[in-house]
Amino acid sequence: KQEVTQIPAALSVPEGENLVLNCSFTDSAIYNLQWFRQDPGKGLTSLLLIQSSQREQTSGRLNASLDKSSGRSTLYIAASQPGDSATYLCAPRHAGTYKYIFGTGTRLKVLA
Amino acid sequence: EAGVVQSPRYKIIEKKQPVAFWCNPISGHNTLYWYLQNLGQGPELLIRYENEEAVDDSQLPKDRFSAERLKGVDSTLKIQPAELGDSAVYLCASSLLDGNEQFFGPGTRLTVL
Numbered sequence: 707k708q709e710v711t712q713i714p715a716a717l718s719v720p721e722g723e724n725l726v727l728n729c730s731f732t733d734s735a736i737y738n739l740q741w742f743r744q745d746p747g748k749g750l751t752s753l754l755l756i757q758s759s760q761r762e763q764t765s766g767r768l769n770a771s772l773d774k775s776s777g778r779s780t781l782y783i784a785a786s787q788p789g790d791s792a793t794y795l796c797a798p799r800h801a802g803t804y805k806y807i808f809g810t811g812t813r814l815k816v817l818a
Numbered sequence: 819e820a821g822v823v824q825s826p827r828y829k830i831i832e833k834k835q836p837v838a839f840w841c842n843p844i845s846g847h848n849t850l851y852w853y854l855q856n857l858g859q860g861p862e863l864l865i866r867y868e869n870e871e872a873v874d875d876s877q878l879p880k881d882r883f884s885a886e887r888l889k890g891v892d893s894t895l896k897i898q899p900a901e902l903g904d905s906a907v908y909l910c911a912s913s914l915l916d917g918n919e920q921f922f923g924p925g926t927r928l929t930v931l
Contacts, residue, residue, distance in 0.1 A: 710860070737918075738918055740918075740919070740920070742922075747927070748924055748925070749822070749824075749909055749922035749923050749924045749925050750861070750909070750911075750920075750922040751922070752919055752920065752921065752922075755918055755919055757918075795860050795861075797860070799918070803874075804849065804866060804874070804913075805863060805866075805874065806863070806920065808860025808861050808862070809860050810858065810859055810860050811860060
């Protein structure tokens with residue numbers, strides 16, 4: 707059974723810092739991995755999707771890397787802004803299924 | 819393009835009452851998902867539809883939960899009777915049949931008193 711862990715559980719940083727959010731998963735037989743953002747009281751917004759054959763994906767100030775063999779993914783946020791404050795969730799999709807297993811998230815607060 | 823629409827956004831009921839949630843996916847998305855999200859946790863899949871067929875309902879508590887997706891478009895999730903432990907956010911998501919990316923609705927926050 708796939709288990710997904712996200713570290714740290716919570717993070718508070720001053721504006722402008724570069725951030726690293728970590729995601730680890732126990733079953734490396736994944737098809738892809740998706741990073742989401744969730745604002746309080748809202749649904750999830752897809753940020754980046756990395757295929758199992760890829761090493762990284764970039765969108766603006768966000769960069770996600772994937773090391774499938776070691777069961778790890780990292781989300782880098784460059785030059786953080788108060789608007790980045792949210793919970794960030796990672797979700798690997800098991801190979802051969804459409805089932806995503808979500809981590810419990812990292813709650814990020816960027817202080818102005 | 820309109821996103822995934824869910825209603826109601828909030829629902830407060832007493833235990834043992836029935837409740838229903840509605841979801842309209844993004845136009846053209848054949849696959850629809852219902853998730854349950856408890857406070858401080860990630861979403862957990864309840865049921866997945868491909869068109870009108872439920873292809874994965876292994877996590878749906880079938881004694882009190884039911885779902886339908888008539889005509890393969892919008893979907894309804896029902897709980898009858900509701901229990902205190904059902905208080906959570908119920909999220910709907912959709913994707914293309916053979917696509918990868920899931921798009922989520924805003925969710926319905928259920929409080930059972």
